[in-house]
Amino acid sequence: MAYEIEMLNITKEFPGIKANDNVTLKVKKGSIHALLGENGAGKSTLMSILFGLYKQDEGIIKIKGEEVSIEDPNDATKLGIGMVHQHFKLVETFTVAQNIILGSEPTTKANTIDYATVNKKIKEISEQYKLEVDPTAKIEDISVGAQQRVEILKMLYRNSDILIFDEPTAVLTPQEITELMQIMRNLISEGKTIILITHKLKEIMEVADEVTVLRRGRYIDTVSIEGASERSLAELMVGREVDFQVEKPEQEAGDVVLEIKGLSVNDFRDLPAVRDLTIEVHAGEILGIAGIDGNGQDELIYALSGLSKFESGQIILNGEDISKTSIKNRTNKGLGHIPADRHKYGLILDFSLEENLIVHDYNTKRFSNAGVLANKRIRSHAEGLISEFDIRSGQGARSETRSMSGGNQQKAIIAREIDKSPSCLLVVQPTRGLDVGAIEYIHSRIVEERNNGKAILLISYELDEILALSDRIAVLSDGKITGIVKPEETNENDLGLMMAGISQEELVHA
Ligand SMILES: Nc1ncnc2c1ncn2[C@@H]1O[C@H](COP(=O)(O)OP(=O)(O)OP(=O)(O)O)[C@@H](O)[C@H]1O
Numbered sequence: 001m002a003y004e005i006e007m008l009n010i011t012k013e014f015p016g017i018k019a020n021d022n023v024t025l026k027v028k029k030g031s032i033h034a035l036l037g038e039n040g041a042g043k044s045t046l047m048s049i050l051f052g053l054y055k056q057d058e059g060i061i062k063i064k065g066e067e068v069s070i071e072d073p074n075d076a077t078k079l080g081i082g083m084v085h086q087h088f089k090l091v092e093t094f095t096v097a098q099n100i101i102l103g104s105e106p107t108t109k110a111n112t113i114d115y116a117t118v119n120k121k122i123k124e125i126s127e128q129y130k131l132e133v134d135p136t137a138k139i140e141d142i143s144v145g146a147q148q149r150v151e152i153l154k155m156l157y158r159n160s161d162i163l164i165f166d167e168p169t170a171v172l173t174p175q176e177i178t179e180l181m182q183i184m185r186n187l188i189s190e191g192k193t194i195i196l197i198t199h200k201l202k203e204i205m206e207v208a209d210e211v212t213v214l215r216r217g218r219y220i221d222t223v224s225i226e227g228a229s230e231r232s233l234a235e236l237m238v239g240r241e242v243d244f245q246v247e248k249p250e251q252e253a254g255d256v257v258l259e260i261k262g263l264s265v266n267d268f269r270d271l272p273a274v275r276d277l278t279i280e281v282h283a284g285e286i287l288g289i290a291g292i293d294g295n296g297q298d299e300l301i302y303a304l305s306g307l308s309k310f311e312s313g314q315i316i317l318n319g320e321d322i323s324k325t326s327i328k329n330r331t332n333k334g335l336g337h338i339p340a341d342r343h344k345y346g347l348i349l350d351f352s353l354e355e356n357l358i359v360h361d362y363n364t365k366r367f368s369n370a371g372v373l374a375n376k377r378i379r380s381h382a383e384g385l386i387s388e389f390d391i392r393s394g395q396g397a398r399s400e401t402r403s404m405s406g407g408n409q410q411k412a413i414i415a416r417e418i419d420k421s422p423s424c425l426l427v428v429q430p431t432r433g434l435d436v437g438a439i440e441y442i443h444s445r446i447v448e449e450r451n452n453g454k455a456i457l458l459i460s461y462e463l464d465e466i467l468a469l470s471d472r473i474a475v476l477s478d479g480k481i482t483g484i485v486k487p488e489e490t491n492e493n494d495l496g497l498m499m500a501g502i503s504q505e506e507l508v509h510a
């Protein structure tokens, strides 16, 4: 059998941890090979070695049967290897087109960048693969989903024939995921080879040919998708049975905690994004907001958390108008926030894990004495959360946050926000990038907060998650609520229609 890629006995050590410990991965030409493992298992590290970002300590790599030395991403690009990273590597202040061509800019005779050719080629590829982008938009102004499409285009623009996708679907809508799956199938039918990292077992079952499982840096097994099931894969990965169902006891909702009254928020272009939205979240309730990415969710959260101003309306927390107060003030008044973009709004990547865990209250008596940080208390606080939330990294509390795996960064934010026990928690895409075992735990913790009488506003693009956790579901479409339903009284189909803008009344009369 011809292998397109062979990574043989790869070992890579970081301070305090063997991220890859004698791992072997063999990928057949023209196949989709999934890489599965818990958060921190070593998947991104292995792919970073293949893409030349890290050099293995031991082991060899063969491409098309020939041993190669991949010293940097340029070597990888020359070998036809492209990668879409888990956390995008885009230049925020550049346009979409500038990012796509970065490092391989075609020039005109006058030695300027040949934008005519660039825009034409980008347009062709984006139409061919249905990856809609505006080549002239700046990265910092477009949604996470659109940024992902730019990363994919970047790779296709370079004609790579080995394509590495590190969690490409974490930020896509269900429709976009279906399209991406189709794109992947088209790509392999043209002879390309794909390595796919995803925590979504459904996707692996749907699109992959084979799957290699890693656990804590070690190789566990490579199995064919034929004969496998979501359950069997989950067990192989975690090493125990996984409970896919969330336990949620019946509970009466209490008083209103968060009141949003006639809220209108504009987007960065100053166009209406949230339109006269009114909604209440009660104590002991999880209010889920269902909707397709880009229908006002970001703007709603920016306004609620204090990250941006808004046009009109009121935000009332525990009876007090917080509309015009600072982020800090809102945090102190009992508003917690688990943000969608963990790098931009959730963590300070150059800080250690323990420092990130106290960013809200480093200046309180809990963690400082007369203006001097109380290092012992900070350390033991971190160690408590690390064990409670199973945050895995090389050097524990002292780990640099940037070096931690994506899923473990996410667990750190959740640990910090839940630990503060705010009376109202804004939760956006909480389990993005988490493995099935971690999702099981985080879901149970969110439900526990609700059981303890906290008001939870949950925004998620995954209907499964919305349906599993919410007590009530508000459907958001084009900045307006098209319906408020109970999960047991609705279904994915009706939710889908409301997400597309059809109101609850219209549904009933249809
Ligand atoms: N540059 C680095 N410096 C120090 N430690 C690192 C570095 N990169 C990765 N690690 C550590 O290596 C381990 C494997 O990380 P990796 O990112 O490969 O995990 P992963 O399987 O991709 O996890 P996830 O599903 O959460 O993305 C983690 O414990 C991480 O903290």
Ligand SMILES: [Mg+2]
Pocket (backbone or CB within 6 Å): 043, 044, 045, 086, 166, 405, 406, 407
């Ligand atoms: Mg990773």
